[in-house]
Structure formats: C-alpha cells, structure tokens
Amino acid sequence: MLTKKYLTPITSVIALIFALFVGAIVIALNGNNPIAAYGALIEGSFSSIPHLASTLSIATPLIFTGLGVAVAFKAGVANIGAEGQLYMGGMAAALIVIYVDAPSIIVIPLALLVAFIVGGLYGAVPAVLKVKTNTNEVVTTLMLNYIAILFTSYLVNYPFKVANAPIGMTETINDAAKLPVLYPGTRFNIGFLLAILAAVLIALMFKHTSFGYEMRIQGESKVFGRYIGINTDKRIVQGMFIGGGLAGVGGAILVLGIQYKFVQSISPGYGFDGLTIALMAAFNAYAVIPISVLFGALRAGSISMELNTGVPSELSNVIQALVILFMAAQSTFTSTLQDRISKLGFRKEQRKLNEKEVQSE
Amino acid sequence: MEKKTKYIVEMIDISKSFGSVQANKNVNFKVIDGEIHAIIGENGAGKTTLMNILFGVLLPTAGEIRINGETVVMTSPNKAIQLGIGMVHQHFELVPSFTVAENICMGHEPRNKFGTVDKQQMYNYVQQLSEKSGLKVDPEERVEKLSVGLRQRVEILKALSRGAEILILDEPTAVLTPLECQELFAVLHKMKKQGKTIIIITHKLREVMEIADNITVLSRGETKGTLHKNETNELELASLMMGKTPNFVPLNKNPIKESEPLLLIENLSVHNAVGKQILKNINFDVRPGKILTIAGVEGNGQSELFDALLGFLPLSSGLIIAEGKDITDSNIKDRRSFCSYIPEDRSTTGLDLSASVHDNLIAGIHCLEDWQRGPRCIDYKKTCTLAEELIETYSIKTDGYEIETNSLSGGNQQKIILAREMNFGNKILICAQPTRGLDVGAARFVHERIIEMKNSGCAIVLISTDLDEVLLISDVIKVLFEGEIVATLSPEGLSPEELGLYMTGAKKMKEGIRIEYAN
Ligand SMILES: Nc1ncnc2c1ncn2[C@@H]1O[C@H](COP(=O)(O)OP(=O)(O)OP(=O)(O)O)[C@@H](O)[C@H]1O
Numbered sequence: 001m002l003t004k005k006y007l008t009p010i011t012s013v014i015a016l017i018f019a020l021f022v023g024a025i026v027i028a029l030n031g032n033n034p035i036a037a038y039g040a041l042i043e044g045s046f047s048s049i050p051h052l053a054s055t056l057s058i059a060t061p062l063i064f065t066g067l068g069v070a071v072a073f074k075a076g077v078a079n080i081g082a083e084g085q086l087y088m089g090g091m092a093a094a095l096i097v098i099y100v101d102a103p104s105i106i107v108i109p110l111a112l113l114v115a116f117i118v119g120g121l122y123g124a125v126p127a128v129l130k131v132k133t134n135t136n137e138v139v140t141t142l143m144l145n146y147i148a149i150l151f152t153s154y155l156v157n158y159p160f161k162v163a164n165a166p167i168g169m170t171e172t173i174n175d176a177a178k179l180p181v182l183y184p185g186t187r188f189n190i191g192f193l194l195a196i197l198a199a200v201l202i203a204l205m206f207k208h209t210s211f212g213y214e215m216r217i218q219g220e221s222k223v224f225g226r227y228i229g230i231n232t233d234k235r236i237v238q239g240m241f242i243g244g245g246l247a248g249v250g251g252a253i254l255v256l257g258i259q260y261k262f263v264q265s266i267s268p269g270y271g272f273d274g275l276t277i278a279l280m281a282a283f284n285a286y287a288v289i290p291i292s293v294l295f296g297a298l299r300a301g302s303i304s305m306e307l308n309t310g311v312p313s314e315l316s317n318v319i320q321a322l323v324i325l326f327m328a329a330q331s332t333f334t335s336t337l338q339d340r341i342s343k344l345g346f347r348k349e350q351r352k353l354n355e356k357e358v359q360s361e
Numbered sequence: 362m363e364k365k366t367k368y369i370v371e372m373i374d375i376s377k378s379f380g381s382v383q384a385n386k387n388v389n390f391k392v393i394d395g396e397i398h399a400i401i402g403e404n405g406a407g408k409t410t411l412m413n414i415l416f417g418v419l420l421p422t423a424g425e426i427r428i429n430g431e432t433v434v435m436t437s438p439n440k441a442i443q444l445g446i447g448m449v450h451q452h453f454e455l456v457p458s459f460t461v462a463e464n465i466c467m468g469h470e471p472r473n474k475f476g477t478v479d480k481q482q483m484y485n486y487v488q489q490l491s492e493k494s495g496l497k498v499d500p501e502e503r504v505e506k507l508s509v510g511l512r513q514r515v516e517i518l519k520a521l522s523r524g525a526e527i528l529i530l531d532e533p534t535a536v537l538t539p540l541e542c543q544e545l546f547a548v549l550h551k552m553k554k555q556g557k558t559i560i561i562i563t564h565k566l567r568e569v570m571e572i573a574d575n576i577t578v579l580s581r582g583e584t585k586g587t588l589h590k591n592e593t594n595e596l597e598l599a600s601l602m603m604g605k606t607p608n609f610v611p612l613n614k615n616p617i618k619e620s621e622p623l624l625l626i627e628n629l630s631v632h633n634a635v636g637k638q639i640l641k642n643i644n645f646d647v648r649p650g651k652i653l654t655i656a657g658v659e660g661n662g663q664s665e666l667f668d669a670l671l672g673f674l675p676l677s678s679g680l681i682i683a684e685g686k687d688i689t690d691s692n693i694k695d696r697r698s699f700c701s702y703i704p705e706d707r708s709t710t711g712l713d714l715s716a717s718v719h720d721n722l723i724a725g726i727h728c729l730e731d732w733q734r735g736p737r738c739i740d741y742k743k744t745c746t747l748a749e750e751l752i753e754t755y756s757i758k759t760d761g762y763e764i765e766t767n768s769l770s771g772g773n774q775q776k777i778i779l780a781r782e783m784n785f786g787n788k789i790l791i792c793a794q795p796t797r798g799l800d801v802g803a804a805r806f807v808h809e810r811i812i813e814m815k816n817s818g819c820a821i822v823l824i825s826t827d828l829d830e831v832l833l834i835s836d837v838i839k840v841l842f843e844g845e846i847v848a849t850l851s852p853e854g855l856s857p858e859e860l861g862l863y864m865t866g867a868k869k870m871k872e873g874i875r876i877e878y879a880n
C-alpha cells in the first residue's frame with residue numbers, strides 16, 4: 001500500500017503531470033488534438049462564473065468523500081467504502097426530507113445529521129468486524145459498496161418509487177429542503193461552505209484534541225498505541241464512524257443540493273474519487289480541498305470537452321486512473337529519483353574537489 | 362608516508378550533514394586488512410552515519426572513500442556488496458514470515474533448470490555456510506520464531522553469503538545476552554582468522570578491549586583519533602569520547618524505612634495463544650526504595666512478564682496489586698496512572714518512529730486534564746515547554762521537538778522513552794533493558810535517575826540481561842529461567858559467573874523451584 005512516507009504534495013503534482021501527459025498521448029493516438037482538448041476542458045471548468053460554479057458544486061461531495069477516506073486512513077483503516085457510505089447517507093437524507101415537513105432551518109440540519117449517522121454506522125460495521133474478528137477492511141468496505149448501491153436502488157425502484165419515472169427515483173423534495181444556492185441560476189450551494197468547515201474541523205481535531213492525537217498515533221503504530229494505553233479498537237471504530245459519516249453527508253448534499261431527489265446510481269463514483277483525492281492529499285484535510293476542486297474541474301470540464309472536441313468525457317477517468325498508477329509507481333521511484341539527484345550533486349562536488357587538488361598541486 | 366600497512370578501507374575527510382545537523386565533520390577512518398576495528402562514541406556522534414556512508418546507504422556531502430587503495434564512489438549498497446562489504450544494521454532487516462535460508466539467499470537464490478528456486482540446494486548451501494562460519498542456525502526455521510540473537514546470526518550469514526570480506530556490525534551486542542556475546546566474539550575471531558576484516562560499533566568499552574585490534578573514537582561528528590588496543594585503556598577511551606575524564610562517583614543509595622510493598626505479584630501465570638505455559642507461578646513484591654531485578658537469558662519469559670504487568674497480555678491466573686489496589690483487571694491506561702513502563706523494543710512498542718519527538722514525549726499525558734485546555738484539547742504551549750525541558754535534561758540530541766523521531770540516532774530515541782516515562786512521577790517503575798544502546802555517559806545518567814527514584818521511595822522492577830547493570834543497581838535479583846523464578850539472590854558478593862550459571866539454568870536454588878502453590 002502507499003505509505004505515508006511517499007505521499008507528499010510533490011508526489012501528487014508529479015503524478016498529475018505524468019497523468020496529463022500520458023492522457024495527451026492517448027488523445028493524440030485517437031486522432032484528436034490534445035491541446036485543444038485540454039483547452040476545452042479548462043474552459044469548461046474555470047472560464048466563467050457559471051462554469052466555476054459547476055466545478056465547485058461537483059467538488060463539494062468530493063471534499064466530503066475525500067475527507068471521509070482521509071480520516072479513516074489516519075485512524076489506520078483502509079476505507080474503500082466511501083461510495084457505499086455516500087449512498088446510504090444520501091438515501092437517509094432523502095427519506096427524512098420526504099417524510100418530515102418542516103421549515104428549512106429544521107429539516108436541512110436534521111437531514112444532514114441523519115445522513116452523517118447512517119453513513120457513519122455503515123462505515124462502523126466493517127470497523128467492528130475488523131477489531132472483533134480481524135476481517136480485512138479492504139474486502140469488507142469494498143463489498144459493502146455494492147450492497148449499498150443495490151439496496152438503495154431497490155428502495156427507489158420498489159417501496160419509494162415515484163410513478164411513471166423512467167428509472168428508479170424518489171419524488172422531488174420540497175423547496176424547504178433544498179440547500180440554499182450561492183450563485184443564482186446554478187446549483188452551487190452552501191454545501192461547499194459546509195465542506196470547507198468540515199475540513200477545518202477535521203484538521204483541528206487531529207492537530208489539537210487529544211482524541212485526534214490518539215486517533216492518528218494508533219493509526220500510525222497500533223502496538224505503540226496500545227502500549228501507551230490508547231483503546232485502539234474504540235478509536236478505529238470511531239475513525240470509521242466519522243469517515244463514513246462525512247461520506248454520508250456528501251451523499252446528502254447530492255440529494256439536497258444537486259439532484260433534489262434520490263435517483264438510482266446517484267453517484268458517478270464520487271466515493272472512489274474520494275479515495276484518490278485522500279491519497280493525493282496525503283490524508284491532510286486542508287489539501288483535500290484544492291485537489292477536490294481539481295477533480296471537480298476534470299469532471300465538469302470533460303463534458304464540454306466532449307461536446308466541443310469529440311474527446312470522450314471518460315478521459316477524466318483515464319487521467320484519474322493514471323494519477324493513482326503514477327503515485328504508486330513513485331513509492332519506489334521517488335527514492336531512486338532523489339538518490340539520482342543527490343548523486344548528481346555529489347559528482348559535481350567531487351569534480352570540484354578534484355579540480356581544487358589539481359590547482360593546488 | 363605510512364605506506365607499509367595495507368589499509369583495506371580508507372575514509373578521508375568525510376563530511377555529512379542533514380539539513381542543519383552536521384553528523385560527520387572531516388572524519389578520517391582507516392581499517393587495516395584483516396583486523397577487528399571498533400568504533401566508539403557517544404550517542405549521536407555519527408557512528409551509524411559513517412558506516413551508512415561506507416555501505417552506500419548515504420552519500421557523503423564531501424570526502425573520499427578508498428577500498429584496497431582505490432578510490433570508489435559508493436553510490437548504493439549494491440555497489441558496496443560488489444566491493445565485498447557487508448553490513449548488519451542496528452535494526453534488523455529480515456522478512457519474519459520467510460525461513461532462515463530464504464532470508465539469507467534473497468535476491469540470489471540458487472535456481473534449478475526450470476528457473477525456479479531450488480529449495481534443496483538453498484538449504485544445503487545455508488547449512489554449509491553456517492557450519493563453515495560457526496554461526497549455527499536451522500535453515501528451515503521461520504525467522505519470526507527466532508530470538509534476537511539468532512536473527513542477528515541470520516543477518517551476518519546474509520552478509521557472508523554475498524561474499525562480504527569486510528563486515529560492518531552496528532551495535533551487535535546491544536541486543537545480546539552475555540553468553541550470546543561470547544559466542545558472537547568467538548565467531549568474529551574465527552572470521553578474522555579466515556582473513557576477514559570486521560568493523561564493529563559498540564558502547565561497551567570492556568568489549569572493545571576484549572575484541573578490537575584498533576579503536577577509532579568519534580565525538581560530535583569528529584574523529585578523536587585511532588588507538589591500538591595495547592596502547593590504551595578504558596578510562597582513556599571514555600575520556601576521549603566524552604571530551605573529559607569521567608568522574609563517576611559511586612551511586613549514592615539511601616536506605617529507606619521498610620514499609621508495605623508498592624507492587625505485589627502473586628501466583629502470576631501466563632499461557633500463550635497455543636496453550637503453552639510461558640510464566641509459572643511468579644511471586645514477588647517490591648517495597649518503596651527497592652530495585653528488584655529480573656535477570657535471565659532472553660526468551661525465558663521476560664517479555665511476557667513485562668506485557669503481563671502492563672496489561673497487554675491476559676493472565677491465566679494471579680494477582681497484581683499496585684499501591685494497595687488490585688489492578689489485575691485494569692486496562693493499560695489505568696495501570697499507567699500507577700506505573701511507568703519502559704519497554705525493551707524502542708522501534709515498535711516504545712515509540713512511534715514516524716511521529717514527532719514532541720508527540721512521542723507527550724504520549725500518556727496527552728489525556729490528562731493538567732495538560733489540556735478548552736474542549737479536551739492538548740495544551741501545546743505547556744507540552745512544548747515540557748518537550749523542550751525534557752530534551753534539555755535528558756540531553757536528547759535532536760534538531761528540535763517537531764522533527765520526525767526516525768531521524769534521531771538509536772541512543773537518542775531510547776532517551777525519549779526514558780524521559781517520557783520517568784517524568785510521570787509515578788511511584789512504580791517497570792523497565793526492560795533501559796540502557797540498551799546508550800553510551801557510557803548516558804547509561805550512567807539513567808542509572809543515576811533510577812537510583813534517584815529509588816531514594817525518593819519508588820519501587821522499581823528492572824528486567825535486564827546486562828550483568829554489569831544487574832549487579833550495579835539491584836537490591837534483589839530474581840532469576841527467570843524457562844518461565845520460572847529459579848533463584849532469589851543478593852547482589853552482594855555475587856560474581857557475574859555465578860549469576861550466569863543461574864541464568865542458563867545450570868544452577869538452581871532449591872527453595873526457588875520447590876515453591877509450589879496448591880490450587
Ligand atoms: N536521516 C537523518 N535526518 C536527520 N538527521 C539525522 C539523520 N540520520 C542521523 N541524523 C543525525 O545525525 C547525528 C548522528 O547520528 P548517528 O545515527 O550517526 O549517531 P550514532 O553515533 O550512531 O549514535 P547512537 O549511538 O545513538 O546510535 C544525530 O544527531 C542524528 O540526529
């Protein structure tokens with residue numbers, strides 16, 4: 001697995017550059033102009049305020065899933081299940097706002113809270129299995145994704161299906177339950193501000209509280225954690241609860257702020273994006289924000305890229321996959337690279353020394 | 362000039378800095394072909410760094426290396442191995458789930474005609490190598506089942522199997538029992554006879570005088586000179602190392618009024634996961650102002666005893682009473698409010714090496730109200746001041762408390778644990794190998810601190826394999842052999858030889874083994 005040692009901002013930037021470069025080759029091999037394609041991508045994501053708004057509204061759930069994964073990893077759990085946690089949280093929020101008729105000030109916080117708890121419990125399940133029965137969380141969280149996706153799909157196709165809809169979905173939510181929009185005419189909403197607030201809170205938790213201290217110390221070294229008296233089992237479950245909860249809120253924001261209903265397959269892989277984002281951010285809560293915005297731009301821009309240049313929007317998936325590939329490759333590569341660089345410097349030193357000796361003789 | 366002696370290794374004007382820390386300053390270091398050469402120096406003097414440079418792990422900032430008179434640029438360990446250099450690091454680098462032979466042959470396994478690993482040939486090869494060098498191992502045993510001493514043999518064999526003619530050993534004796542030490546030295550002598558050159562780092566001056574031909578002293582990154590064994594003595598070496606003549610006044614032990622035991626262990630037994638009994642009916646008590654030592658050869662239940670006292674291992678029977686309270690069922694956190702614990706393995710159980718020095722120093726107090734403010738937040742102002750103070754008092758050599766613990770020298774990492782645990786102010790201290798890897802001065806400092814705690818009325822349990830340490834500071838010695846206490850001895854008039862006999866089970870005290878509790 002990628003260890004902390006190799007995850008640095010530089011690794012992420014290098015990986016991204018390589019990924020974009022290889023992406024360009026792929027575009028060129030398909031007979032398109034990579035510069036035009038990337039130009040269209042940037043234009044579609046940052047060129048105007050509405051474009052920027054759509055980038056940021058995609059970034060919002062990504063920040064939540066990215067944070068969710070980061071918290072879990074810091075607690076020493078490899079959470080591959082953010083996608084499932086997002087689905088469960090989103091579904092819970094949808095049901096709350098459909099069945100609770102109350103003013104915004106009540107119904108929105110209530111829905112977000114319930115989404116947090118449901119997502120959190122869904123994340124805590126594999127954590128409990130891990131500490132009680134030593135089950136590998138990579139396997140369980142991964143499998144729970146499919147259960148969540150299919151379960152919510154069942155719910156919106158049978159018990160909660162709205163009549164005459166082409167695919168499974170709930171009815172549209174009340175206006176009172178919709179998240180206030182920040183830029184009129186778009187769906188860019190206050191969820192983004194909540195995401196930033198969440199990142200700040202998580203960063204503060206790890207940096208300042210003794211709870212956060214225990215969580216990260218035992219995440220780094222379990223035996224040491226136990227030796228100094230940390231209840232590691234408890235911290236692992238709590239870490240996954242918080243992580244799952246954050247992903248769940250991400251789902252709630254998709255429902256309350258973007259789709260205004262729960263549709264089957266509501267997320268195009270935001271949970272998995274969250275994994276990439278967390279890894280690129282080296283599990284640092286603040287770093288999750290800009291990286292999520294970047295990924296939001298990739299998703300938002302790739303659509304206009306497809307429209308304008310014919311390069312399929314799936315390219316953004318290719319680039320993401322390449323980023324992960326290059327990050328993993330670097331875990332062995334960076335050390336070699338650093339070695340090379342310092343060796344170059346060393347050779348120069350040696351040459352200088354030799355020259356000096358020659359001169360002095 | 363001195364062309365007559367043939368130097369196999371010459372390191373000339375080597376400098377190495379890590380950021381602002383200069384670990385080596387114009388170090389000159391020469392090793393004669395076929396000798397045993399010791400490097401000594403205080404913790405953080407730059408010994409490991411120098412050897413890492415020789416082995417190609419680190420690149421020097423400046424300087425030149427010659428092997429057999431030829432200048433080489435040591436760019437990687439592979440290059441060093443090609444040049445016939447082998448190194449056994451302070452922390453071993455073995456794959457625990459692999460067998461001994463697999464570890465030794467990793468990377469150059471013998472192949473059969475299908476191109477797959479020829480296991481039989483591999484085991485035969487390791488068997489032969491083991492016999493030839495005198496390092497006895499079982500090639501088919503898994504490394505995770507081996508004691509530290511045996512793991513070290515595997516490391517040495519690994520180096521030899523790659524054709525090492527120059528063998529670097531970084532503090533090999535720190536983890537060995539006296540007996541294992543003697544075995545190692547015998548092997549080293551044998552290797553010397555076979556024409557190999559050995560470079561050994563150690564903190565024990567007695568060992569240096571016993572085994573080395575020449576001795577190089579490092580101090581604060583600089584060479585203080587190379588001396589021949591016959592031309593020097595322990596005192597001179599110590600004063601060169603520390604830059605002053607060590608003036609060790611005898612430890613000042615104050616007798617304390619007899620009173621109720623602070624720590625009482627009754628009938629303690631522990632079974633391992635597969636039901637084998639590891640500790641059998643251990644009984645002892647420690648009164649205030651007393652140091653009780655558990656002596657023994659590693660692997661006779663000491664680690665399990667430590668873990669049982671900490672609450673890390675469940676007891677199969679028995680009672681633990683601390684300060685009059687039954688803590689048998691308490692969790693680790695509660696126990697730590699009575700007892701301080703210094704575990705033996707600093708790299709896994711004693712420290713989180715990837716965390717900062719500060720974070721390691723505050724482990725344990727982070728959850729106490731005195732060190733918190735606001736909503737259960739750690740009071741960083743206070744903890745940082747504390748970290749600074751501890752770094753100062755325990756002279757921990759570090760580039761500040763925010764630095765990653767990994768970058769400290771071995772001995773300085775050990776000091777972090779000591780500083781943390783001794784600072785709690787608990788009345789009971791349970792320590793395992795507290796001076797492992799410390800230089801003479803630092804070890805002395807720790808002994809003084811332990812005695813100071815004793816004089817102030819603390820009860821101390823010392824688990825140690827270091828005979829000198831045991832005889833120096835104990836009030837009572839209990840010898841642990843195969844999970845049982847086989848002897849209770851007083852250090853007065855006890856010779857190391859006799860203690861050794863008890864430790865290896867050659868001698869048992871009658872009452873020690875006859876104590877049987879009907880239950
Ligand atoms: N990777 C590193 N990064 C930063 N500083 C380092 C690094 N490695 C070593 N140092 C510093 O260099 C100095 C020398 O370290 P070194 O490990 O060589 O000491 P040593 O003589 O082996 O000590 P010990 O007896 O405690 O093992 C120390 O002050 C240490 O903090």
Ligand SMILES: [Mg+2]
Pocket residue numbers: 408409410451531770771772
């Ligand atoms: Mg060292």
